[in-house]
Amino acid sequence: MIYIESFIDLLPRHKYDTDRVEMIKKMDRDKILPLLPGLLEWIQDINWPVAPSVLKILLTFPEEIVPHVQDVFSSNDDNWKWFIMHFLVIELPVESKVQFKEYLTRVSETPTQNELYEELDEIAKEILETL
Template sequence: MDIKILIPKHKFDFESVEKLKKLNLEEIKPILPELLEWLQDMNWPIAQEIETLLLSFQEQLIPYIKNVLNTNDGTWKYFLLHGLINKLPKHVLKDLKTDLERMKNSPTDDEKYEELEDILEELLEKI
């Protein structure tokens, strides 16, 4: 089976999400970046379920999260910081410390616009 066919097609594609839940982590790993895209707006109906699924990956998510934190998509960063990243265990969060510190100390325009200071401070205090 080509795992890419299970990437959700729209924000109500619960059928694909349910199929993904039945797979093991190794089967899902190739589509982690695409699944992370579904956390760009946590108001999308399937976003919460995908976030829960992604939390199983912990350390494996770090490179993909770092990629997002280096984009100009402040809204996506906002949702990741308040959701997925905030739910990661402390030992995994440590891998993001440099990125979080950069965002706190030298925020980009999109990060300033999203007013991320409080969540960044909270996350850094956890580490």
């Protein structure tokens, strides 16, 4: 019988778990794909020690990360959206960024109170200018 590790077992266990992130970096791309949604959670705060390394991994999957980012954009976590927009989306190639155009346009033109508070309208405008 072959033991297959759960995807959750491969993800960082805490914000200082840079060893696990280094291990993920060495994995084959196809093995990292199922980890993308879990990895995205580790950039909820770019100040966490694991966040910059996780961000580098995520940026190597510009197309594959799009649906997972769209899930975050559908959530109510405007603070997480701020980190995603400032550190991930703005760095993606145009082909990936353009897939967020509808959301970015809505946020830039008719932001909610919380989006205004988090200044999501400003970063949305900045990203739209790169399209």
